[in-house]
Amino acid sequence: MVGNTFPYTSQDWLNDVKLAHSSGIDGFALNMGIDDWQPARVADAYAAAQTSSLDFKMFLSLDIILPCSTANDAASLRTLVTTYLSHPNQLRYTRGSSEQLPLVSTFAGESCKFGQASVVDGWRSQFTQHPDLQGKMTFVPSFFVAPNQMSQFQGVVDGTFNWNGGWPVELTTDSTGSSSNSLSSTLKNLLGVNTTTNAIGKFSNLLGTGETSSSSDTASGLLSLEDALSNFIGSTDSDSQFLNASIGNTSNNVYIAAVSPWFFTHFGKNSFNKNFLYLADQHLYSKRWESLIPAQVPLGTDSDLNATSIQPSISEQVDIVEIISWNDYGESHYVGPIEGALPTGSEVWTDGMNHTAWLSLTSYYASAFKAGTYPSVSSNEERVVVWSRTHPASADATSDTVGSVPGSELVLDAMWAVTLLSQPANVTLQIIPSSSNSSTDSPLAQQSFSVPAGLRQAALESARILVIPATATATSILKNLVLPGLGHFTVMDDKAVTGADAGNNFFLDGSKSIGKSRAEEAVKGLMEMNDGVEGVADVRDIDEVLKNDQGWLKSFNIVVAHNGFLLNFLFIIGNTKAFPALLEYAMSLPLDTMDITDHAHIPFPVILVRALEEWRREREQVTGPSSGIGSPRTSAEKKAFKERIRAMMRKFDEENFEEAEAQAFKCWTPTVVPSEVRELFTLYSLSKPSSSTSSSFAALISALSQFVQNNPASPQYTSGRNRKRRNVFLKNSHALKVLKGREWKDINPGSKELLADKLSTNPKEAAIHLALAAARKLRAQGVLPLLDPTSGPNNTSIKGILDQKNLKDLLTAEVRTFLPPGTELPEADWSIISGEIARAPSADLPTTAAFLGGLVAQEVIKMITKQYIPISAGNAASTANEQMGICVIDLVETWTGIL
Incomplete structure (x- = not known):
């Protein structure tokens, strides 16, 4: 779009030419508008193509915002065209002739008369058949008319550019181009206050699927809707209509097909007055390309991946594929880089939204289109291209005065991916921390799949985490929370950085941090990773806080190194026994005399309650309230019950009664509290x-x-x-799980019987757990600080000088107090484990810290988002001694285990 190139230099044009050529693109269609500076940019573009020494072409696509009402207007257009007819980098293309003529196109122009009696006469006499241009060009305009109206341009045009074919425009606009009567508008009306499964089913029928929802699958309504929409993505229906339109010698008509990744524009009436979208979900870009490439199926086994058979498609009739667009950011469909200083306000369309990854797919598909077969992908060319929107489909900007976007009713919240692989593989796309994921076996080089976008990021962004103290492991934990966007973290540590800290913690500034606050230095390093996160250093002693400021601790969602609990529940209830107020309401409705509109909006559960109560009264032969017991059991009774519901309808198409009939099974399906x-x-x-x-x-x-x-x-x-x-x-x-943990102050590692059992079934895991528990207890007694590197050689709190052998003996004696009398420790394993604890009870190696940091951060995210189940055992009713939920890690032998 030349109108977006005002700040371009000759070098910018040259850079674009080289990038496009390396991405499989053969030329630029220069959409040229009315600005007086645009001819100079067009000249720069042609010059850049020539300077590049690449086989890269240009052609004009006249944007008919240009004047076209007079003969003088036509003369101006002819001058623009004739300027480049003989340029060496002008694209020349003619179907069915050895003489290749310069190609010229338009955007619109279907109402231009150039001072003549009709549009056809205007284009014929003043442009294509004018002596300046007659026989000198191939004219393939994009006239926005119905395919069956193209025949009037016989002898005027040499083909058609189906600009709107790049998107399923019929979903979001009607035949006049308005969104008010589109299919998406119809959906919005169907999905009003009284949404029903059948309403969604009817919309699916409107799309041509013929599917409706069944009572056995309550989700099938929207699923059939998505399936129906997928039939339109990448469709070539409009291409076929234009290709079948008669505009003279159809075998020689040039056809340009459009491909585009997106279309979204959102400008108010005081600007461009454009506020709409074309549906581009479900891999539009890749599917549209694939629909224009000869269909191919894999043959044989995995070793035959590149062996294919060609099947008929419209590809033989498509001469040129035009990608919309390289740089039109105002409609969101740009695939190239946005260069130079933009007009004020344009940054909202471009900042942080680089679209050049589309070029990775473009190169692959463009090669396939030109060769008629998909190229092989080498191992060093493998890639996964992922895209999504930056906000939910239903988002409303707080300061937006333009209003909601027509067509957004059809948009899905998802991430989309295409894999380009050298050999079959299983690929998983997962959103962290939302836990939405999708996995696909990719037997071909290219494979498309998607994953629903999760809503758990907000939980992470609002979370407050306290970590004590500022060790290498603590900062590694926070690294894995700061990067994805944790809302707030506080590091509490009253110690200063030592030489040992500086040597094992990458988040400190080496020797420059020695002597400074360990908490402050750690926070400074972490904040460099994501300045959008709030980080605070607290240099108080935790003992002081526990005595004087416990309320402050409760302001955090999670305190790392503190066992908390995760809770959730599910409760499903049905229609077999309505509560009194609901029953009274259902029976009070005057169904035979109430307003027909109100009758059509009775919620289907109320209809079921009414029908079931009437059934019970007839069965019990009472005129007042029934016993509230019993429901249809036999097939005949169930069939008669559904007929009773249908008999309650006053119009043949009351969807609420249709849904009540479909959901009648709830009246005889028993419900219990799980x-x-x-x-x-x-x-x-x-x-x-x-x-x-x-x-x-x-x-x-x-x-x-x-x-x-x-x-x-x-x-x-x-x-x-x-x-x-x-x-x-x-x-x-x-x-779903409900978990309960132990209080941190409980040093006891578990019940004696349970620990003895774990020693026999999981000896290594249990021995490591017991050794660390014993070390923690010795530390609480003041024995272990001797070997703490933060303790100086003159530490007066040390009760005695202990060598490693004595400390191993102390650990062994302490562990035996956790076990039933006579329990044997695994001798060989215990000797190694207790020796490691005695040798370096509080060592914090960088590699170990990084691994543990990732694992603990993962558990924190589980607890914040409440989706995945944290490491645990037992359930809500388990006592503290019945569950352990402890992950044991041995990074020497590289294994993990769960107790």
């Missing part, structure tokens, strides 16, 4: 919450427990805009 939820009720009793259980979760559990006692069941609502996400949650509910 056992793990009952464990929660036991853990969080109905008594007044203590300070340790005063979280909102505990309050909700208490309220839920009281509700279940009085109301065993209640309707379950599954409709609504977020129904798909809710069903994803339900699908994964089997993985």
Whole structure:
């Protein structure tokens, strides 16, 4: 887009030419507008192509914001074109002729008359058949008319550039180009306040899938919607329509197909007045390319990856592929770099949003299009290209005055990926820390897949972490939290940096940090990794804080080295026993006389409650309230119950009653409170919450427990805009866990019987755990500080001078107090483990710190986001002595184990 090249220098043009050529692009279509400086930039572009000595071409694409109402306007356009007809880098292309003529195109122009009686006469007499240009060019414009209207341009144009073919525009605009009557607008109306599965199903039918949701799959509505949309991504339907349009000798008509990665523009009425998008999800860029390349299928085994068979496609009819665009950032579809100083306000479209990774895919697909077969990928060319938006689809900017974007109803929150591999492999794309992931076996060189974008980043960005003290391991833990965007961390340490610290902690400034605050120096190093994170150094002694400022400690989500707990729950309830207020409401509705609009908006659970109560009254032969017991059991009863619901309809298309019929199974499906939820009720009793259980979760559990006692069941609502996400949650509910940990002050490593059992089943893991527990206890007694490198040789707190053998004996004696009498320690393993603890009880090697830092940070993220299950054992009802949940690591023999 020449209109975006005002700050370009000749070198900028040359750089673009070289980059594009190296990415498989053969030339630039120069979209030229009305600005008086643009002819000079066009001249620079042609000159750069010539200077490059590359086989790189240019051609004009006249943007008909240029005047086109008079004959003089036509003369100006002819002058622009004739200037470059003989340039050595002018693209020359003619189908069906040995004489290749200079190619000229347009953006729009379907209303230009150039002072003549009609558009056709204007283009014919004043442009293509004018003596200045007649027989001197191949004219392939992009006229925005229906394919069946192209026949009027017979003898005027030499082909068609289907500019809109790059996107499934029919999803977000109607035949007039308006978004008000588009399919996305129809969806928005269907998904209003009264969303129903059938509404989504009907929209899927509108898209042509013929699929509707079934009662056995409550998520199928939106899933069928996504499947339906995927049929439009990369489609060549509009290409076929233009190719079949008769504009003279169709065998000689040039056809230019469009390919584009995105289209989003958001300008208000005081600017360009453009606020819309074209759907570009589900790998539009790669799928569109693939639809224009001869279809290929892999033959044979893995060793035959490059053997393919060619199948028919429209590729034989496509002469040129035009990528939209190189640099049009105002519509978000640029694939090249944005050069030079931009107009004020343009930075919001470009800053931090480099799109040049598209060129990596362009090179691959462009080669395939030109050769008619996909190129092989060598091992040093392997790559994965990943893309996504920078915000959720439903996001609204707080200071945005333009309004919501028409078409956004169809946009998905996901990350998309394409792999280019040299051989088959399994590729996993995972969003950290949200835990959304997708895995695919990639048998071909190129493979596309996606993963839903998670919403857990907000939890990390709002988290507050306290780490004590500022050791190498502590800073390695924080490194793995600061990089992904932790909200706040505090490092507490009242010690100064020693030589040992400077030697083993990469986040300190070497010898320059010695003698300075260890906490302050650690924070300074960590902040260099991500200045968007808030980091604070606290030089107080932890003992002082515990005595005088415990409330401050409670302001943190997690204190590292402190065992906390992770809690979550799932509770599903159904329609078999409605609570009294709901039953009274359902039976009070005058279904036969109420307004027809209100009748069509009765929520389907209310319909089910009403139908079931009427069924029970008839069965019990009572006129008043039924016993509230019983539901259809036999096939005949269930069929009759559904017919009863249909008979309640007053119009044939009342979707709420259709959904009630589809969900009728809830009336005979028994519901119970899951056992793990009952464990929660036991853990969080109905008594007044203590300070340790005063979280909102505990309050909700208490309220839920009281509700279940009085109301065993209640309707379950599954409709609504977020129904798909809710069903994803339900699908994964089997993985929910409730965990409880021990207080840190409890030095006892576990019950004696449990530890003895672990020694027999996991001797190494148990021995290391016991040795570290014994060391911690000896440290608390003041014995172990002798070998602490931070203690000076004259430390008066040391109770005695102990050699390593004595310390091993002390460790062994201490461990035996943790075990039942007569329990044997694994002799060989214990000798090595206790010897290591005695030799260097608090050593902090950089490699060890880095590994442990990553592992602990991973556990912290699990606890913040509440998705993956932390290292644990037992469940909510387990006592402290019944669960351990300890990860033991041996970096000498390189293994990990769980106790």
